[in-house]
Amino acid sequence: MPPHRDATGSSRPWPRILMIAAGALLIARVGTGIWEDQHPSAPVERPGQAAGKELVQWQPLAIAESASRALNKPILYDFSAEWCGPCKLMSAEVFADAKAADQINTRFVPVRIVDRTHEDGQNVPEVQTLQDRFKIDAFPTIVVYSPATGRHESMTGYGGREGMLEELTQALAAVNRPASPDSAQ
Amino acid sequence: MNGTLIVAFLRHRMTTPIRLAFLIVAGFFPLLFIAAAPAMGFAPIADSFQFALIFGAGMIGQDVSSGVLQLLFARPVRRDVYVISRWLGASIGAAAAAVFQVGLATLILSARGAAPGAEAVAITLADHVASAFGATAPLLLLSALVAGLGDIGLLFLLYTSAGILQAAGGGLGHAFISRIGVELQGFLNPTLHFVLVLNGHPSWHHLITYLSTVTISIALAIVLVNRKELSYASSS
Numbered sequence: 001m002p003p004h005r006d007a008t009g010s011s012r013p014w015p016r017i018l019m020i021a022a023g024a025l026l027i028a029r030v031g032t033g034i035w036e037d038q039h040p041s042a043p044v045e046r047p048g049q050a051a052g053k054e055l056v057q058w059q060p061l062a063i064a065e066s067a068s069r070a071l072n073k074p075i076l077y078d079f080s081a082e083w084c085g086p087c088k089l090m091s092a093e094v095f096a097d098a099k100a101a102d103q104i105n106t107r108f109v110p111v112r113i114v115d116r117t118h119e120d121g122q123n124v125p126e127v128q129t130l131q132d133r134f135k136i137d138a139f140p141t142i143v144v145y146s147p148a149t150g151r152h153e154s155m156t157g158y159g160g161r162e163g164m165l166e167e168l169t170q171a172l173a174a175v176n177r178p179a180s181p182d183s184a185q
Numbered sequence: 186m187n188g189t190l191i192v193a194f195l196r197h198r199m200t201t202p203i204r205l206a207f208l209i210v211a212g213f214f215p216l217l218f219i220a221a222a223p224a225m226g227f228a229p230i231a232d233s234f235q236f237a238l239i240f241g242a243g244m245i246g247q248d249v250s251s252g253v254l255q256l257l258f259a260r261p262v263r264r265d266v267y268v269i270s271r272w273l274g275a276s277i278g279a280a281a282a283a284v285f286q287v288g289l290a291t292l293i294l295s296a297r298g299a300a301p302g303a304e305a306v307a308i309t310l311a312d313h314v315a316s317a318f319g320a321t322a323p324l325l326l327l328s329a330l331v332a333g334l335g336d337i338g339l340l341f342l343l344y345t346s347a348g349i350l351q352a353a354g355g356g357l358g359h360a361f362i363s364r365i366g367v368e369l370q371g372f373l374n375p376t377l378h379f380v381l382v383l384n385g386h387p388s389w390h391h392l393i394t395y396l397s398t399v400t401i402s403i404a405l406a407i408v409l410v411n412r413k414e415l416s417y418a419s420s421s
Contacts, residue, residue: 011258011262011264012264012265012410012411013411014408014411015403015404015408018404018407021400021404022401025393025396025397025400025401026397026401028389028397029394032388032389032393033390033394036388036389036390083378085308085312085378086227089305089308093304118351118367119364119367120354120360120363121351121352121353121354121356121360121362121363121366122356138228156222156228157222157226157227157228157229158228159223159226159294159301160226160299160300160301160302160305161302163223163226163299
């Protein structure tokens with residue numbers, strides 16, 4: 001029969017080690033939380049990627065439409081959130097890949113929109129307006145929008161680098177089609 | 186840890202019709218979305234929270250309300266071993282279901298011409314297993330607090346409160362109120378995102394928050410079970 005009492009003879013010992021670990025981790029949790037709030041970490045280099053560099057030339061939301069018209073390129077909105085795992089994976093596999101980033105920079109005006117509802121309870125009005133306009137309810141969502149034709153294409157979720165680049169090509173062709181009276185959106 | 190307790194617990198879970206029905210629905214329903222929209226990748230299967238609920242709900246509370254706990258503690262079983270075995274049993278069940286689901290999702294995506302890369306599959310698997318072991322820990326604590334399936338009610342209440350705090354904080358412009366809601370929600374469903382490390386953003390806080398939530402939940406659950414005075418004349 002296995003022993004069911006500890007060294008003190010109790011069958012309900014105080015979980016001393018676990019409590020010490022829990023206490024230490026709680027202190028570390030508060031400490032690292034304060035530290036990381038004040039010192040955001042710099043990205044670490046991965047093989048084949050440029051350390052600490054944003055390869056995609058993200059543009060400010062405020063100038064996106066005017067830049068799009070001036071450069072005659074549609075806008076690529078990347079709707080993401082800090083807590084979103086697939087968004088991070090997409091960033092690592094697509095936006096941090098030199099070849100993919102080059103394609104995006106060449107063909108689009110890229111704009112990154114980060115949802116802060118989870119962290120701050122609400123978004124700044126410009127972001128919320130944009131999310132409402134494109135009916136964003138999941139992350140990541142990529143919207144390719146052409147102010148010139150008024151067309152847009154949405155892609156929700158992330159299914160791999162090649163699939164995404166293929167979809168971006170299709171979206172580019174779709175939004176660049178001239179608007180007709182019966183297909184205008 | 187007690188292997189017999191873990192196996193018996195899993196056997197009970199796998200032979201309860203209502204849990205099996207929920208398991209099938211929660212396991213296969215998201216796969217329909219993946220089959221219909223493969224471009225979404227693994228997005229429809231965000232974490233293992235639903236499996237943790239199916240395997241973990243009432244993991245201690247039902248033993249209390251059914252009188253199993255009195256019988257069990259008449260056997261040579263230490264209470265801390267019982268609590269940890271319950272957590273491990275629920276976690277292993279939830280993790281196995283999650284691994285099976287990710288495996289099926291990978292097959293479906295491959296068949297639909299959107300095969301995910303090995304790295305994406307590995308990260309998703311790791312995230313889901315971590316989510317299974319994480320989400321069962323606070324459920325263990327709630328189950329030690331209330332009898333029967335009261336832990337589900339308590340979880341729902343706390344989740345709703347967290348949502349209200351987030352909304353109220355946002356509405357009133359008080360970020361700290363929102364933060365309390367976020368932390369509470371994070372406590373109820375601790376997750377690890379391995380992609381943060383691969384993406385070049387390793388966060389000690391992220392890892393420590395997960396470990397802290399799990400250890401606090403287990404430690405408090407043991408304390409609560411240790412303090413339960415059981416007798417055949419008592420229901421708790």
